[in-house]
Amino acid sequence: MQTEAIVINRHGGPEVLERQTIELPEPGPREVRVRVHAVSINHLDLWTRRGGPAFKLQFPHRLGSDIAGVVDALGPGARGATVGQRVMVSPGLSCGVCRACTAGRDNLCRSYRILGENTQGGYARHVNVPDQNLLPIGDTLGFPEAAAAPLVTLTAWQMAFHKAQLRPGQTVVVHAAGSGVSTILIQLAKLIGARVIATTGSPEKVERARALGADEVIDTSKSAYVPEIKRLTGKAGADVIFDHLGGTFLEQAVAAAAWGGRIVTCGATAGFDVKLDMRQIFFRQVEILGSTMGSKGDLAEALPLLLSGRLRAPVDRVVPLWEARAAHEALEARQVFGKVILAVD
Structure with missing residues (x-):
């Protein structure tokens, strides 16, 4: 036809x-x-x-x-x-x-x-x-x-539950709050009972991120990322950081992670080349986990939340x-x- x-x-x-x-x-x-x-x-x-x-x-x-x-x-x-x-x-x-x-x-x-x-x-x-x-x-x-x-939900589901293994009470940072994957990650983290800190480089997106459930939003056009994460976590750093920017954002995420923290990345829209201080990785036991898409089962598991309106x-x-x-x-x-x-x- x-x-x-x-x-x-x-x-x-x-x-x-x-x-x-x-x-x-x-x-x-x-x-x-x-x-x-x-x-x-x-x-x-x-x-x-x-x-x-x-x-x-x-x-x-x-x-x-x-x-x-x-x-x-x-x-x-x-x-x-x-x-x-x-x-x-x-x-x-x-x-x-x-x-x-x-x-x-x-x-x-x-x-x-x-x-x-x-x-x-x-x-x-x-x-x-x-x-x-x-x-x-x-x-x-x-x-x-x-x-x-579909794509953003199954991607976020794998990142949140299979890679980061989110738990209630954790402090979670979500980069680029306005992206499709990030909007789902903010909601999933809140549904499981985590504290969510979102970032954005656009002042007009701050309140929209809060409306999705972010407890704190860092406008990186006005505030330095790592010092703000440290301030908001009492210098402890974040338990989990979700990234799809790469470049210097991933480099900074290592510094902003807690001892034993996990960084889950699914992309590199800001750059593929990353310079890491390996001492920060092994000494503080920071894990960097790659993630691409998710299974059909992940989307099927998320579907009841989408149909009920608890996730959108x-x-x-x-x-x-x-x-x-x-x-x-x-x-x-x-x-x-x-x-x-x-x-x-």
């Missing part, structure tokens, strides 16, 4: 995003076709659009990891889905049969892919996805709210899919708190 999409035919800036009619095959075995109603933008979309050695795309390429819509058609043998069902789509694809997949750790699968990264994504009216990637949302969540949640992925704005270029520009300019949603008419 033919359907309309926003695609890239080369790497570059937002100007490479263009509207195009594409051919979409019928869903294959154990696949379903979803009529997309909303798809959110992640920083992964920006990285993929810009290009690099890790990206091996088949052009025209469709971005978009986070999809919400309605099941439109079933492929042969498709399970657990019915036509007309409202769903969100888990963004990770894996082989399903290797040791990691059968252990419920599919994001460690050697063939792991993410929708919209090295495989076609959801910037379109229709998309085919494996039946095992569907999560029903009933009539509880609107499509924009459902599309905002904040939506900054909703714009038509066909205005994806302007939406990318807004995210690149860091003019966003939470998620930008592309609505598909």
Whole structure:
């Protein structure tokens, strides 16, 4: 069938995003076709659009990891889905049969892919996805709210519970409070009973971080990060620090961590190169843990919280899919708190 999409035919800036009619095959075995109603933008979309050695795309390429819509058609043998069902789509694809997949750790699968990264994504009216990637949302969540949640929620869930092993009463620092992952981490830490200190470089995001549950917010455009963490913790430092900035922010996090503290990082939007004083790592027993995505089971476990409203992925704005270029520009300019949603008419 033919359907309309926003695609890239080369790497570059937002100007490479263009509207195009594409051919979409019928869903294959154990696949379903979803009529997309909303798809959110992640920083992964920006990285993929810009290009690099890790990206091996088949052009025209469709971005978009986070999809919400309605099941439109079933492929042969498709399970657990019915036509007309409202769903969100888990963004990770894996082989399903290797040791990691059968252990419920599919994001460690050697063939792991993410929708919209090295495989076609959801910037379109229709998309085919494996039946095992569907999560029903009933009539509880609107499509924009459902599309905002998947990637950031499963990423934050793994960081919070599998890596950091959050416990009540801990002091937790969350970098870049306005990012999608950070907005979920703030809420998860509060739900488990931790004290949350969030950081932001934008004064206008301070109160929005507090509204999500942050007990303290450090505006790094006005206050020095490490001295503020030390002041707020009585010089003890933070038990857990969540980072996805990298660069000098990760360097400072080591100094701000408590003895035996854990730093969990899932990205490096501020820089890949980090200079660490190893004495601070081994002598104070600071752990630095890497984390990428999360399992399908993590998102399924978080789903009741999303459906009940106890956890939500904040939506900054909703714009038509066909205005994806302007939406990318807004995210690149860091003019966003939470998620930008592309609505598909």
